Amino acid sequence: MSGQLTRIFLDNAATTQPDPRVVDEMIPYLREQWGNPSSLHGYGREARVAIERARKTVAGLLGTSPAEIFFTSGGTEADNTAICGAVRTLGCKHIITSPIEHHAVLHTAEILAHRGEAQLHFVRLDEDGYVDYEHLAALLSQLPAPVLVSLMHGNNEVGNLTDLHLVGNLVRRHGGYFHSDTVQTVGHFPLDLKNTPVDFIAGAGHKFHGPKGTGFLYVNSRVKIDPFVCGGAQERNMRGGTENVAGIMGVAKALELACTDMEAHHQHILSVKLALKEALEERIPGIRFNGGSGRAEGSLYTVLSASLPPNPISEMLLLRLDMAGVCASGGSACSSGSQVGSHVLNTLYPGSDRQGVRFSFSRTTTQAEVLQAADILAGLLVGEKVAV
């Protein structure tokens, strides 16, 4: 290992390390049970049975029924399916969303608006980026039903949580449909979908120690939409294409592991986040925290988005952190390692000359790691060379 830098991985909102137990669960479906689930013979039947078992597991852990879970290639596809389905099948001519949604939602809604399929409306946010529920209610009462409301549960850049029950009840009262991008909260917060007034949610396996390229869409049984990916009868006609059997087994196993001891993971990760926050405040005068990410409640416990005072190495900071062994990001994964502006930070802090660095944690992150990362960041800012 000589010469190899030990890495401190603080970019878990971008992706998480697959749990070895998830990998073990997947391997038999690559080595032995590699059948096509649509085949009628033994290989196919084994694969089909496995997928349906996985669906039952996911549905059980989310408090819903297997008929409401559709496996996808991840969060982006699930978001696209829900939003396009609501506009094209359910007749939603108006979409209410927020300017700090993930691009999987924002770009989809913008494209639909650009094509004239729906009109886009942005709900107001408060100064920390939290949804203004009164403005949402006002928009809903002005627009003709049915309206699609798409608001994420936990913001991947600044951590802000949105109240699913409050929004869902409001939307129901106005005869609309509610989609929530729950990619950052599935596997991190308990979800009881039978008792949550939501029509669509999205999950991505790689955000909770599962495989990349896997995920699912929940569609409430009161709602029927057309498929987004056409061309086969898979997923009960909702998503054409041969299923990623090993990936589906992996996502179900990952969710099972994430939901076991969820409260203990929550407490551990929150303590790590608060330790980093305190360490950064001690070491870096003038540091602030973006959105609600500095809060112990009302925010993802997995995300701390630091706002650094202007500094001479700003342009190179993420790269310098990486060279010193700390993996963090500038905003979302798309801006990691580059200075492409974050649409979330630009919306919340227009014209700001401060730099955002997002640290995000998982159940494997340790206190020692975050304290070392704080030393390294502080050292870089004052021109010292500190390496892991």
Ligand SMILES: Cc1ncc(COP(=O)(O)O)c(C=O)c1O
């Ligand atoms: C909030 C949110 N939505 C959607 C996605 C997209 O998920 P996937 O990478 O599985 O397509 C991400 C991933 O970064 C995310 O954080």
